Amino acid sequence: MNGIVTLTTDFGLRDPWVAEVRGAVASVWARYPGFRGQVVDLGHDLPPHDVRAAAWFLRRATEAWPRGTVHLAVVDPGVGTERPAVACRRDGVIFVGPGNGLFGFLAESGPVEVVHLDNPLWRGHPRTGILSRTFHGRDLFAPAAAHLAAGAQLQQAGPPGCEADLGKLPAPATGSRQAAIVWIDRFGNAVTDLERNSALGRELEGGGTVLAAGAPVAGPVTAYGSAPGPDPFWYWGSGGTLEIAAAGGRAADLLGLVPGLVLEVPAT
Amino acid sequence: MNGIVTLTTDFGLRDPWVAEVRGAVASVWARYPGFRGQVVDLGHDLPPHDVRAAAWFLRRATEAWPRGTVHLAVVDPGVGTERPAVACRRDGVIFVGPGNGLFGFLAESGPVEVVHLDNPLWRGHPRTGILSRTFHGRDLFAPAAAHLAAGAQLQQAGPPGCEADLGKLPAPATGSRQAAIVWIDRFGNAVTDLERNSALGRELEGGGTVLAAGAPVAGPVTAYGSAPGPDPFWYWGSGGTLEIAAAGGRAADLLGLVPGLVLEVPAT
């Protein structure tokens, strides 16, 4: 137990929605005398309703947090419909949110305990007690995350579920010599899902060319500042996958790269 | 006393102004040995100088926080002029900021204690001691909020005032079968001030049509995902008032909705 709740949403920070989630957490914690928790933002500017982008973001953003952390994540276009509402735990770290595929990645690397949020004492608007049908972030997920971070047992949240309740996102359709772009970052760098530690990645280890939107891109380069010129280049990114950048420019704009675009790795 | 100061401003996060406010709070807290407080952002992207929008945001964002919380709010186009600088308390929760109408909503639901910020030991830039005429957020409101969150008494902040010192915003001019749009959120949903728990709201409870910028909008729908088609619909929002959304689209853009626009509810 470390008393930290992190927040990942597509709510943005211009509206009061994130503040209301924070207030809901604080109001639950006020019922645990002497408990002092912290709420930490991971990100709130996820593309609205884009569960796939959110899952990638969450995987990266939650990689290093210690046991006892509770990650509350809400990108939930199906709020109020039949999708499950879950809490789940892997390696001592807890995730709370919708079972719409957002947490599907957890099941790829070890067993996950899953429960359905169903404790009537852990839900409802902090002042009125009413469960809004459109704001489960505040009225369902926030109280559950707050109780769990304050030391409540996962089993108190509700009855057990299974990994299928986390939902699953369709896998991108890439062939054996292909990779997909999964994220364009603020600097215009493109992150792909081509892992350095894969057959194709090892083949590229000594150097090689990938085709991005038809254009050949050479690599690997070892630092942004060591690129030979202004042309886009590839390198092994900080998440262990192939990325494309350009010194002093935005590779994504130069090459026309967008999330979902498929790269080719020509056979040598 | 819970040791939390929340921040709500129109400063944005691109400039160092919010960081300076945080530093001012931290420098006061350093004088209380053993005290460990937290500063929490509610929102900093309020429309610049728009006190009405800020008041609505603040009301929503501060609804659930426990007793002892100190809410520091600065949307203050009249900084340095004659408007009062106040701290006020309702139900054990404290608000600190300008008396320009921002906190007027507090007086609608119960007695509010008001004091004028006038303690010479609680003001001035943390390093130079000078009170900037243009940055009361840092030099006047932040120290007061920090002292109050650390356990100082409200009366230490200055002499008593009255509810009129909070200021008042002009009420929107809506007739008995009308409602006003108060906020457009990130998803393009329009929030109105038509309360479910009002005569007009109860009349709409079983279903009905509202006219938004001339267009008929049907409802209520119970979840975003259960709308029958792409047309905008209305529903009872998470704040207890009528809202307008569109499945897979931005209702505000589809219908031309903006804050201040008046809706009609035709008599049936």
Next chain:
Amino acid sequence: MNGIVTLTTDFGLRDPWVAEVRGAVASVWARYPGFRGQVVDLGHDLPPHDVRAAAWFLRRATEAWPRGTVHLAVVDPGVGTERPAVACRRDGVIFVGPGNGLFGFLAESGPVEVVHLDNPLWRGHPRTGILSRTFHGRDLFAPAAAHLAAGAQLQQAGPPGCEADLGKLPAPATGSRQAAIVWIDRFGNAVTDLERNSALGRELEGGGTVLAAGAPVAGPVTAYGSAPGPDPFWYWGSGGTLEIAAAGGRAADLLGLVPGLVLEVPAT
């Protein structure tokens, strides 16, 4: 020791990079039983790769924090190249980041202790231990900042360096009757480097005109709300330097002001 790490970057908040930095700090702190630190954002929307803008921001944003605070700052276009990686301390406050001029301002006002980050136990991705060449914010600076905030000694970070290792930014080329614009803020106000407490500043104390992009601007005005009309005016800003604003408008847009632009102060 106060257990606070602040963050200042050009990473933005749309990508997971800041969240990964936060996770790296949390994972280090989990190794200090009983230690409870806080990570505080100063700003993440600095112009990408703009070390000069970042240095100005950092100077303002860190002015008031108490002894023991650790400021982690990363605007680092040369990541992975030969620029030093440093921790430095002035007046009991620690700064961690690249030695590319970002911290050069510290040496202007007192002695600075400098060390090179070189502790092999304080680096590497929190899960894999690998030091990414492109993400020192997470793998090098964050662990160092976390250890230092948790009570480790500065000397544990690595061998001593000197003030020259902080790097230096070229001084703006302004003559004796000139000043440069250093920042345009959210409200369109222009902040200059003309200090009130300088020969030129004292000359303007009783009132005078500056030429901004050729246009005469009168001042000083004492509060935004007390300007006589819509014309831009100057005033002594909250940082002790001359600023230009316009009542109800954006002075920077009205006059065409941008960072780096040089103002003239005509001799009277």
